[in-house]
Amino acid sequence: MNGQLHRVVVTGIGVVSPVGNTLEETWNNLVNGVCGIAPITLFDTTDYKAKVAGEVKNFEPRDYMTKQEILRSDRFTQLAVAAAAQAVEESGVIGTVDPARIGVYFGSGIGGINTMTKEHAKLLNKGPARVSPYCVPMMIANMAAGEIAIRYNCQGAAMPAVTACASGSNAIGEALRQIRHGYADAVITGGSDAAVNELGVAGFVNMHALSTSEDPNAASLPFDKRRGGFVIGEGATALVLEEYDHAVARGAKIYGEVCGYGSTCDAYHMTSPAPDAAGGARAMIQAMEEAGYSESDRVYVNAHGTGTPMNDSGETTAIKTALGEEKAHEILISSTKSMTGHLLGAAGAIEAAVCLKVLETGIVPPTINLEEPDPACDLNYVPNKAVEAEIDLCLSNSLGFGGHNACLAFRKV
DSSP states (O other): OOSOOOOEEEEEEEEEBTTBSSHHHHHHHHHTTOOOOEEOOSSOOTTOSOOEEBOOOSOOGGGTSOHHHHHTSOHHHHHHHHHHHHHHHHHOOTTSSOGGGEEEEEEOSSOSHHHHHHHHHHHHHHOGGGSOTTHHHHHSTTHHHHHHHHHHTOOSOEEOOOOGGGHHHHHHHHHHHHHHTTSOSEEEEEEEEOOOSHHHHHHHHHTTOBOOOSOGGGTOOTTBTTOOOBOBBOEEEEEEEEEHHHHHHTTOOOOEEEEEEEEEEOOSOSSSOOTTOHHHHHHHHHHHHHTTOOTTOOEEEEOOOOSOHHHHHHHHHHHHHHHOHHHHTTSEEEOTHHHHOBOGGGHHHHHHHHHHHHHHHOEEOOBTTOOSBOTTOOSOOOBSSOEEOOOSEEEEEEEETTTEEEEEEEEOO
């Protein structure tokens, strides 16, 4: 808080996703175009129009939590704790920072919807005396941040970002600002959501937001002319953000630098993006300016790319506005939601991890299932097969209900 602006780097990443329960498994599957979308198994979909989702598979919360902790936590918190455990272990930051100088910023778009659904059924069927005393703490969206802070004695600021599908990106961006402006030396950040349940799917499908295709390979179709809605997914990703000099001094592995952040609101509609996509473009421009963007930068954009008709064409417009028509046609763009589905509040976090792996490996993952290009989506979305490319600047877009727009920028160190 001395007025000096600090560089911020990533020293640990943890992932629990529909395509893998670690970062490396997830990354290997993404670059190989593996689809994590499958028929829903978490509840009976007989009466539902949407039949497929990006579920986390073979997840054992007992690998990360005690039996009592599991019983007193919602699935979204369990996923968050698992991802954080992976990231913290890899980073090795705990014990090197004053507890008062390490925070937790963890996003969730919906929070404990599984707890809400189960406890509400108890209320209706068995009466108020049967509702769990842990109902409220299990349900509230800040509990992932709270549990992570308790686990690692993080006594700095600990809070959620709750901005729908932009939650993970907003959490990482606000964590960046905590360190850049000297309020913290390290922050555990990311996002988690687990809304593949009866209530979550019913709500989304009844607003005509979800794909109703029963073919897992023809359901999540970002930028494709056939697209008809997103595929709901679940998961969590955690990043350890750390002040650059501190990370270097202790010899930490550095994935890359978080070098820019933009956050805006359309102020237009509850669920529909503004037709001119100006808010999304402004978020991108803010992130690019903070990142020191130049025309010579070789750019990759991990698009929000949900596979809804309005999002994908609007985001294409935003990219053209932010970068200019000519540059927009030169860069590489892909939507990993084509493989994971839409992880809601965790989407921005897993897509930040993807950007860091792109910088590290020089491989850009594809947008799978892109078979029928839409004239309104006329950029290079890396269709169906990963490509090798040297990238200087990665941008990750997240656009959420409520008009929330967030963009994160990453560079190599």
